[in-house]
Amino acid sequence: MGFKCGIVGLPNVGKSTLFNALTKTAAAQAANYPFCTIEPNVGDVAVPEPRLAKLAEIAGSAEVIPARLQFVDIAGLVKGASKGEGLGNQFLANIREVDAVAYVLRCFEDDDVTHVEGRVDPISDFETVETELMLADLESLEKRRVNLEKKAKGQDKEAKEALVLVDLALEQLREGNPARAAEVPADAMKAWRGLQLLTAKPVLFVSNVDEGSAAEGNAYSAKVAERAKEENAVAVAISAKIESELATLDDEEAAEYLSELGLDEPGLNRLIRAGYDLLGLQTYFTAGPKEARAWTVRRGAKAPEAAGVIHTDFEKKFIRAETISFDDYVALRGEAGAKEAGKQRIEGKEYEVQDGDVMHFRTGA
Numbered sequence: 325m326g327f328k329c330g331i332v333g334l335p336n337v338g339k340s341t342l343f344n345a346l347t348k349t350a351a352a353q354a355a356n357y358p359f360c361t362i363e364p365n366v367g368d369v370a371v372p373e374p375r376l377a378k379l380a381e382i383a384g385s386a387e388v389i390p391a392r393l394q395f396v397d398i399a400g401l402v403k404g405a406s407k408g409e410g411l412g413n414q415f416l417a418n419i420r421e422v423d424a425v426a427y428v429l430r431c432f433e434d435d436d437v438t439h440v441e442g443r444v445d446p447i448s449d450f451e452t453v454e455t456e457l458m459l460a461d462l463e464s465l466e467k468r469r470v471n472l473e474k475k476a477k478g479q480d481k482e483a484k485e486a487l488v489l490v491d492l493a494l495e496q497l498r499e500g501n502p503a504r505a506a507e508v509p510a511d512a513m514k515a516w517r518g519l520q521l522l523t524a525k526p527v528l529f530v531s532n533v534d535e536g537s538a539a540e541g542n543a544y545s546a547k548v549a550e551r552a553k554e555e556n557a558v559a560v561a562i563s564a565k566i567e568s569e570l571a572t573l574d575d576e577e578a579a580e581y582l583s584e585l586g587l588d589e590p591g592l593n594r595l596i597r598a599g600y601d602l603l604g605l606q607t608y609f610t611a612g613p614k615e616a617r618a619w620t621v622r623r624g625a626k627a628p629e630a631a632g633v634i635h636t637d638f639e640k641k642f643i644r645a646e647t648i649s650f651d652d653y654v655a656l657r658g659e660a661g662a663k664e665a666g667k668q669r670i671e672g673k674e675y676e677v678q679d680g681d682v683m684h685f686r687t688g689a
């Protein structure tokens with residue numbers, strides 16, 4: 325299952341630096357000039373999950389396997405991108421393929437690092453980037469609308485339904501709002517996602533602050549947080565520069581550096597968790613002597629769908645799930661204790677998986 329979070333922003337704001345820190349590699353070239361990145365970099369990131377170590381300790385697991393999330397480092401875009409400026413439309417296609425967007429906003433001052441607009445203003449940067457995405461959505465919808473309208477005049481029911489959604493999006497875009505501002509009926513969500521609009525994707529704000537502001541943020545990141553709040557989005561303040569240094573240290577050195585900085589954990593952990601939430605994901609566990617493992621499933625998924633994450637066959641062959649909540653598992657020191665206390669539940673096909681469930685699936689032939 326590939327859940328992808330795209331890293332989007334103006335050129336030279338620290339996207340690749342952040343990506344390298346996230347993936348603990350130097351896979352993406354990060355350098356002090358605009359349009360350093362052209363081809364997107366895709367990287368796999370372990371989702372930090374403190375509960376997993378606890379489970380492994382109780383189950384005596386030989387191996388610990390975290391859930392994973394993909395981040396995509398995308399080329400920077402500038403004003404006019406929707407009309408082909410900079411790298412233009414090429415990168416828009418890269419954004420179309422991700423499930424959620426993390427806007428990286430420059431919140432650090434440094435005369436040595438070029439800003440394409442020659443000043444530091446994260447809110448204006450955000451608006452520049454989002455405006456380009458809105459223009460691209462507008463253009464693609466207006467083109468599609470002509471076709472749909474013709475089809476909808478006949479008896480094409482699907483075209484009629486699509487037209488309603490297209491108009492819903494156009495109404496927002498023409499008012500200068502992103503498509504995600506539209507109120508879409510729950511039963512139309514699938515078709516809505518099918519429109520693949522750039523500004524309909526859930527967003528997250530990443531304030532890239534100077535090294536001295538890694539713990540508390542700064543005046544710029546405070547403005548970003550305010551803006552994020554206006555749209556019920558999450559903002560994470562992080563110093564990509566520090567995170568990239570942390571990523572090269574071993575655990576002990578990193579812990580020391582973190583305490584010097586006044587941080588409890590790398591900022592990346594907050595970012596990864598925010599991305600995970602943004603994508604509407606939750607975690608369930610399997611735990612045994614061989615391994616303790618975190619699995620990712622959509623919030624609201626039923627037990628057979630969760631089983632299908634382990635093995636596609638399991639979804640069809642699902643019989644039942646034996647489930648212990650994480651808290652019970654820990655309090656009763658594992659499966660045997662939970663069973664004895666009557667805390668292991670037998671759940672059927674309609675069971676909605678809860679975050680932190682420790683599960684066994686029984687499947688048929």
Ligand SMILES: Nc1ncnc2c1ncn2[C@@H]1O[C@H](COP(=O)(O)OP(=O)(O)OP(=O)(O)O)[C@@H](O)[C@H]1O
Binds near residue numbers: 336339361362
């Ligand atoms: N928090 C920070 N403080 C100071 N300098 C930073 C910070 N984050 C990134 N930089 C510097 O900014 C420059 C640009 O970084 P990077 O290459 O990651 O940008 P980018 O957004 O990927 O650019 P492009 O769109 O051109 O690919 C690098 O020199 C990097 O070291």
Ligand SMILES: [Mg+2]
Binds near residue numbers: 353
């Ligand atoms: Mg880059």
